[in-house]
Amino acid sequence: MTPWEIEGRELVNCTCDYGCNCQFNALPDKGHCHAVAGIAIDKGHFGDTRLDGLKIAAIFKWPAAIHEGNGEAIAFVDERANEAQRDALLRIMTGQDTDPFATMFAVYASTVTKMNDPVFTPIDIDIDVEKRKARVHIDGYIDTTGEPIRSPVTGAESRAQIVLPEGFEYEVAEIGSASSRTTGPVVVQIDQKYGQFAHLHLNNNGVVRSRAAA
Numbered sequence: 001m002t003p004w005e006i007e008g009r010e011l012v013n014c015t016c017d018y019g020c021n022c023q024f025n026a027l028p029d030k031g032h033c034h035a036v037a038g039i040a041i042d043k044g045h046f047g048d049t050r051l052d053g054l055k056i057a058a059i060f061k062w063p064a065a066i067h068e069g070n071g072e073a074i075a076f077v078d079e080r081a082n083e084a085q086r087d088a089l090l091r092i093m094t095g096q097d098t099d100p101f102a103t104m105f106a107v108y109a110s111t112v113t114k115m116n117d118p119v120f121t122p123i124d125i126d127i128d129v130e131k132r133k134a135r136v137h138i139d140g141y142i143d144t145t146g147e148p149i150r151s152p153v154t155g156a157e158s159r160a161q162i163v164l165p166e167g168f169e170y171e172v173a174e175i176g177s178a179s180s181r182t183t184g185p186v187v188v189q190i191d192q193k194y195g196q197f198a199h200l201h202l203n204n205n206g207v208v209r210s211r212a213a214a
Contacts, residue, residue: 001097004088005203006044006051009127010170011134011146012037012196013178018149020194022066023162033062034188036144036180038136039200040125046088046097054078055123056089057136059186066111073108074116074186076138078123090118102206104169116185129197132159132176146178146195162196168206170198 014020014028014035021029037058044051057076062068077089091097094115095106119141127134127146134146148157160175178195182188201208 001204002047002088002091003204004044004046004092004097005201005208006041006092007201008039008041008044008199009129010037010039010196010198010200011125011127011136011144011178012194012198013144013146013180013190014194014196015188015190016194018160018175018177018194019162020196023164027065032064033060033066034190035060036136036142036182036188036190038123038125038127038134038142038144040127046085046092049084049088051085051088054081054085054089055125056093057123057125057138057142058093059142059182059184059188060108060112061186061188062111066108069111069113071108071112072114072116072186073112074141074184075118076123076141077118077120079120081120086118086120097204099205102168102204103202107168119184127197129174129199132157132174132195132197134178134195134197141184142180142182144178144180146176146197149175149177169202170200171207171210173198 062071095109124137176195
């Protein structure tokens with residue numbers, strides 16, 4: 001495998017209510033899973049190819065639980081990426097050069113039966129994990145916004161986290177509320193559902209664990 005490693009920030013919005021049953025090995029609460037994800041890579045490499053500052057995104061639709069398969073997906077890669085960077089990012093996003101099922105990319109790729117052609121385009125991503133605020137925008141394809149969960153009584157921000165010491169995506173995720181509208185070949189509509197804000201640190205073997213979690 002070509003050695004690779006990325007550090008960055010993500011926003012994921014799916015159709016589950018806050019908490020997302022999938023994070024706890026349960027079935028999706030709507031019976032299906034539709035999701036939008038955006039990742040800003042702060043630092044990374046694929047072999048000798050640098051990936052610093054690039055952005056990626058994806059839309060997924062599974063007709064039932066993710067592990068049951070038959071999913072459809074489309075990947076978006078920062079138009080600023082050169083040919084080597086594009087190839088590197090698509091290999092990472094499709095679970096190549098990765099231990100089996102070691103990352104969410106590898107897991108999800110194994111459940112997708114219809115992969116639309118990738119789109120190389122400007123990607124606007126702004127993610128503040130700690131504040132639980134984010135936006136992912138791709139003109140003509142994705143408009144996703146994330147914000148803190150708020151009390152239905154007082155309107156005050158409510159903070160919650162999910163900790164997965166052995167997860168394949170993150171160690172700790174801040175949970176907020178997010179909404180998405182997409183157009184193009186994979187259409188989803190999500191209104192104020194599960195929003196996952198997380199710092200990512202991944203390589204060929206999966207999540208790079210912090211010393212405290214070891």
